[in-house]
Amino acid sequence: MNKTVNQKAWFFVIPVFVLVAFNAIIPLMTVVNYAFQETFGNNQFMWEGTRWFKQILVSERFHAALGRQVLFTLIILVIQIPLGIFIALNMPKEGIGVPICLVLMSMPLLIPWNVVGAMWNIFALPDIGFLGHSLNAMGFDYNFTQQSGDAWFTTILMDVWHWTSLVVLLSYAGLRSIQPAYYQAAEIDGATRWAVFRHIELPKMKKVLTIAILLRFMDSFMIYTEPFVLTGGGPGNATAFLSIDLVKMALGQFDLGPAAAMSLIYFFIVLTVCWVFYNLMMRNESKS
Amino acid sequence: MSLELKGIEKKIGEETHIYTTDLKFEKNTINVLLGSTLAGKTTLMQIMAGLDKPTKGEIWFNDQNVTGVKVQKRNVSMVYQQFINYPNFTVKENIASPLKITGIDNQEIDQRVSKVADLLKLTPMLDKKPNELSGGQQQRTALARALVKDSDLILLDEPLANLDFKLREELREELPKLFKDRDCIVVYATTEPSDALLIGGYTATLLEGKVIQHGKTLEVYNKPNNLDSAKVFSDPPMNIANINKKGEICSLLADNVTWKTNLNLRDGNYKVGIRPHNITTYKEGKNSIEISGKVLISELSGSESMIHFTNGDLNWVSLSEGIHQKDVGEETKLFMNSDEFLYFDNNDRLVGNV
Structure with a gap:
């Protein structure tokens, strides 16, 4: 059979190409442009080569922000993934409880991020906020606007409240897709509850958990809005995570060159970690 | 045990x-x-x-x-x-x-x-x-x-x-x-x-x-034991037809097909169950009965032919060995092996098989 050559199909790709160009490629190239040049007023540029990159990579400020960011993300993953799985395991599997739990779980995910920040800001205020006031009434010296430990505690609590549901929903979907026969087979073998979790539920949830960890890693590593509204990066620089520090540098100090270089490094870190992690998790899957 | x-x-x-x-x-x-x-x-x-x-x-x-x-x-x-x-x-x-x-x-x-x-x-x-x-x-x-x-x-x-x-x-x-x-x-x-x-x-x-x-x-x-058990244990589904028995002669109610039987049953109406492989395009057994019908579908698999046909107001299924090509709508003649018929009474209980 003769195949006819028809290149018209390329026309269908154009809209996507234009869209991606405007929302990803062109902005990214602008950043690349800034990253290699010194910017003056009147759109004057001066070539700087890799100077900004070298400067950022040895800058203590960047190291500190990166350190805070890594610590924050690790804490988030260590809390949210097990907690999410635990809640999913204990959610009802049938009856009226299912929709109720699902709706309750989805609620935090539906609230705009800046609203979450504002809500928690008011909630945690030491004088009038329910959380802040209660903690102080119980005798804790709690003030998230002044003590960095309290600021971290509040930020993490807020993120756990906001995002654990995502892990719950994904895990729940994974658990529900396990056929009942697996549980019966385990029952016949006399497997313990832990063995059922370890050898049936966990392997069967592997794919959704990979997605959950990836999403939670990316979101928490790039977190901006909520801590910006809640703590503004403070007290001092205590909760100035990478993106908050980046915005300070770019828009606060108008150091566009170093900020652009930092964006690219930041982007590269996220990309590399995701790629390595995904390939590690899927290594065994691809064999089959 | x-x-x-x-x-x-x-x-x-x-x-x-x-x-x-x-x-x-x-x-x-x-x-x-x-x-x-x-x-x-x-x-x-x-x-x-x-x-x-x-x-x-x-x-x-x-x-x-x-x-x-x-x-x-x-x-x-x-x-x-x-x-x-x-x-x-x-x-x-x-x-x-x-x-x-x-x-x-x-x-x-x-x-x-x-x-x-x-x-x-x-x-x-x-x-x-x-x-x-x-x-x-x-x-x-x-x-x-x-x-x-x-x-x-x-x-x-x-x-x-x-x-x-x-x-x-x-x-x-x-x-x-x-x-x-x-x-x-x-x-x-x-x-x-x-x-x-x-x-x-x-x-x-x-x-x-x-x-x-x-x-x-x-x-x-x-x-x-009964018609249900016969149905469950038959694939393709068993053909079931209403018949009338008078003396030695049985006849399909829906068509003028008749055959002789030596079953010791009272005269009256019965149901007969015929497995598809007992209706074939060729004669089988000593007491083969001819039935004519119009072909609905004919399915060929490697070594068997399944022919669905209508006779009277009933749809019948037949299963013959070998390849027998039939056109849809074709009038065809098939043969039922009456030695293998199962007779059920009006309560669907088995009353006789020869």
């Missing part, structure tokens, strides 16, 4: 899943539960295993009442329609899994695993994970897990249903051999009458939560 269900009944809410059932399975037998989907095969098996409790009635094993005894306390294994293996265990670990908790020492576990693996042709795949295997091999692994334990009761719930045709045929032929020299009771649930015939042993036909008939497979096939 025997397994006995005494007056078992299962209700979920108001809905009855199993109507009062008495069944007895003897030592060293293969028992087929034959019925369509939702007939209650799986529910019945789960009650036998102890995975589910009956609403009423008792289960006796070896003359002991085991109703309500948990599945772990009984020596039971089960194979499912889905290929159920532990996903992160190798085939070897999977087969060994039922033995691990029994406290048998590792050397014996290894011995038994390799013996069963050999029996099921899994030896080359022992170190692979289930998701690296074909469906047939996955189900072999699940079968090996069931066999390695030396259970008293092995339950197979449509184990071949998810396999493609060729693998199904292959494994189906092996199954009776696997259980031949084992000291256990095997219960095999299936929707396929051909499975039951191939596996032999005993068959219980089920319909809508009721056991209709239980006995030796060939007896159930040749002498179904």
Whole structure:
């Protein structure tokens, strides 16, 4: 059979190409442009080569922000993934409880991020906020606007409240897709509850958990809005995570060159970690 | 050794899943539960295993009442329609899994695993994970897990249903051999009458939560108690026609086909059940009856031709050996082997087969 050559199909790709160009490629190239040049007023540029990159990579400020960011993300993953799985395991599997739990779980995910920040800001205020006031009434010296430990505690609590549901929903979907026969087979073998979790539920949830960890890693590593509204990066620089520090540098100090270089490094870190992690998790899957 | 269900009944809410059932399975037998989907095969098996409790009635094993005894306390294994293996265990670990908790020492576990693996042709795949295997091999692994334990009761719930045709045929032929020299009771649930015939042993036909008939497979096939049992045990579906008997002469009510019979029955109306392979394009048996019809569909498979045709107001199915090409709408003549007819009275009870 003769195949006819028809290149018209390329026309269908154009809209996507234009869209991606405007929302990803062109902005990214602008950043690349800034990253290699010194910017003056009147759109004057001066070539700087890799100077900004070298400067950022040895800058203590960047190291500190990166350190805070890594610590924050690790804490988030260590809390949210097990907690999410635990809640999913204990959610009802049938009856009226299912929709109720699902709706309750989805609620935090539906609230705009800046609203979450504002809500928690008011909630945690030491004088009038329910959380802040209660903690102080119980005798804790709690003030998230002044003590960095309290600021971290509040930020993490807020993120756990906001995002654990995502892990719950994904895990729940994974658990529900396990056929009942697996549980019966385990029952016949006399497997313990832990063995059922370890050898049936966990392997069967592997794919959704990979997605959950990836999403939670990316979101928490790039977190901006909520801590910006809640703590503004403070007290001092205590909760100035990478993106908050980046915005300070770019828009606060108008150091566009170093900020652009930092964006690219930041982007590269996220990309590399995701790629390595995904390939590690899927290594065994691809064999089959 | 025997397994006995005494007056078992299962209700979920108001809905009855199993109507009062008495069944007895003897030592060293293969028992087929034959019925369509939702007939209650799986529910019945789960009650036998102890995975589910009956609403009423008792289960006796070896003359002991085991109703309500948990599945772990009984020596039971089960194979499912889905290929159920532990996903992160190798085939070897999977087969060994039922033995691990029994406290048998590792050397014996290894011995038994390799013996069963050999029996099921899994030896080359022992170190692979289930998701690296074909469906047939996955189900072999699940079968090996069931066999390695030396259970008293092995339950197979449509184990071949998810396999493609060729693998199904292959494994189906092996199954009776696997259980031949084992000291256990095997219960095999299936929707396929051909499975039951191939596996032999005993068959219980089920319909809508009721056991209709239980006995030796060939007896159930040749002498179904009633029309329902005959229908369940016939694939393609049995042809059923109303007839009138007057003296020696039987005639189809819908057509002027007549034949002689020496059945000792009162004159009157009856139903006759004719299995598709007893209507053929060629004469078979001494008392062959001609029937004419209009071809609806003609399906050819490798060595058989299935011809659907109408006669009177009935749709008939015939199954002949060899390839017989018929055009749709064609008027055709076929032959019914009246030696194989099953006669039922108006209450659908079997009254005679010649």
